[in-house]
Amino acid sequence: MTEAVEYDVVVLGGGPAGENIVDRTRAAGLSTALVESELVGGECSYWACVPSKALLRPALARADARRVPGLAGAVQGPLDTAAVFAHRDYWTGDWKDQGQIDWIDSIGAHVYRGHGRLYGVRKVAVTSPEGEHHILSARHAVVVATGTRAVVPDLPGIAGARPWTSREATSAKEAPGRLLIVGGSVVAVEMATAWQALGSQVTVLARGSGLLPRMEPFAGELVADALREAGAEVRIGVSVEAVVRDGPTGPVSVVLEGGETLEGDELLMATGRTPRTEDIGLDTVGLPAGKWIDVDDTCRVPGHDWLYAVGDVNHRALLTHQGKYQARIVGAVIAARAAGAPLDTEPWGAHTPTADVRALPQAVFTDPEAAAVGLTVAEAERAGHRVRAVDYDMSKVSGAGLYADGYRGRARMVVDLDREVLLGATFVGPGAAELIHAATIAVAGEVPIQRLWHAVPAFPTISEIWLRLLETYRG
Template structure:
């Protein structure tokens, strides 16, 4: 092999996380030659530092919480969790941070993997610098797909660099339980990791700049999660900012906007995400390094005929399942254009349009209790100028909820467009509601009329009977 090797492909994919893998899968299924470039592990953030390890950590926490609410069982689960076993299970679900299995899958679909740092070097060209300093030039006949994801965004606080703070990566991969943990932020990462580490024995303080947790959901979701965290022993402080941090020996010292001094062994900043586009050569194709990529509904970067931005990098929905959905759309759009299809199905809900990104994005937060939502909240619908009605039901009134857990606490809301009588959004909060959200996604994405939903009969006695209660409340 020469020092610089040039190879042509139909498609070059930057990033081998779930999004890049799915783009490659769809283009390879269409018969296009595809190269995938990855600078870390094949499988990406989700497999090693996000979805898989975080849910592995949360599962025993939530299972114990659920069991403690079941008569005849609760007395058996009052002790502490087996921390080494929980962490070992997390390690297993993260494949012990080895990507052999993911590499084998990628090779199995016929894609070529290049390890190293990939950068655009002008139109349809990617240079790869390998781990040994070797250089390759990959050219794309049809498309380059940027699937490099996002990273934790840290604030510019005095003393932060010296503190060596946790981000989501350290929070999901830590090998021991900190005695005291400060969590800065009130979103998904903050609430899930506070749930985990408090249950594993850490004394957790959550500092939230805003008025509540999970601010992108209906207010009642964050309120119930905050209530349960507080009852479990977490110190949740709303309307609290961090002004500075430092380490004194092995202790982290954080000073709040009100002048309070807080001490901990570790501090986690869960304060947002930034695109991993700062060093991928965007400037060589006229784009701003470090920027989010603006794309159309086929995921093609606006103004380009060959560049695609798929997953977190386009900032449409920073969720693995939405990124994979986008990847399926993008892969098929790339294949259709490569085949010379004159008109793609880009109408709403067409095969080549990522319409769900606008109308039906689902999310589950795996806290105790779970919070799940799809579509618009009441505030979002009203800001959009829609004429809507919010319908609320206390989940404890549903027979299945009482059977699921003694003293079940939860709430449900659906947002109905009064002009079309279809659902614009649904939110559930309560134990076990994560498994309800796909039914809501089908109703919202399918634009199922309320009159038709009335004939979708929920099984008794399940928590899904909340659908009947919501419809009854709407009909009066």
């Protein structure tokens, strides 16, 4: 090992959360080092959010165009898959991170490429791909932002089946003839939407009671109906018990509970995420390896006044935008503590990521899109709130009918009857993802229903759904 190099802050993991920690701590005048074992920019930039949306956008644009009179006949052919893949590759930088490195250099931070591990209190050991060793010492904070990886269940035959995870599903160079997808959450439904549009015959196998289980039940129902209409097979309440691959390049089969066998050319296991904490030295500071990292309301690890965990690894919210939000706040926390300044840790204060638990937004880019923020009805009731669900058929909104012939969608707002504020909202329909930020403001701001009545939506837009929901609530 070389002599330790000292920084104010050392960040372990260069995904979106880690990058935002670097940005905020450097803006506060702290010296910062970033350690990354793969590509700076992380899972989101190369194998998740960015490439998946590049694959999905042509599919959704074509679907929208086919619902517009005068345009539908012009877009009846197949997608140009080569152009779609080229566009995806452009947005991933052809899986090169030089642009991210240039940005980090420009703000005066330092990047160490290699595998980083905690090396006791306030220290990180880095082993580079070339075998070089470095010890980094942090005056004020070490931040763990190593993210998650896909879970592949330990089924009989799974190792030899070489299944896709989200990484292969977003970076594949050609569409498989038949794609089996095991799972019912976001990765499963988005990749089903993309690859069905790109020419694959898709079969979705979901073990639970419906798709998108973290949203209101109608969201998964509408997405499932649309996938079936697009030609995909969607099966709910089924369990995979074994997997068989026929030779190195042959087809892959799944054996369902009860013995039924389904065959495909590729198999995507979209069955959840697990923290990338198994080999980052947590044991050197008395923490369990391979587990989610518990944090307090400032994302600091209890019992370690120098250690923070930001983004997926703390299990508060496994979403890129929330990891970046946490990082912006934690950057301010570290800067304030380094300066000896007091913290504002009240709910919605400058130094606590309250939105992770009260106003968490998510958009799912299926056809139709599904977007939600805050609590579902079931979650609100379990939390002890007295609520009313207000529903409206989005096809009855003028702006929706002009947006697309045969528009189908549904909206719900969850009202806290004691305070008359929104606890949550869900929108499902073409273009619905662009509605969710207004709902996020209403939930995060705890805007009274009476005040929302004066937020007049422009006519004729899909956002007129807000007026219809409020009218329905008033009766």
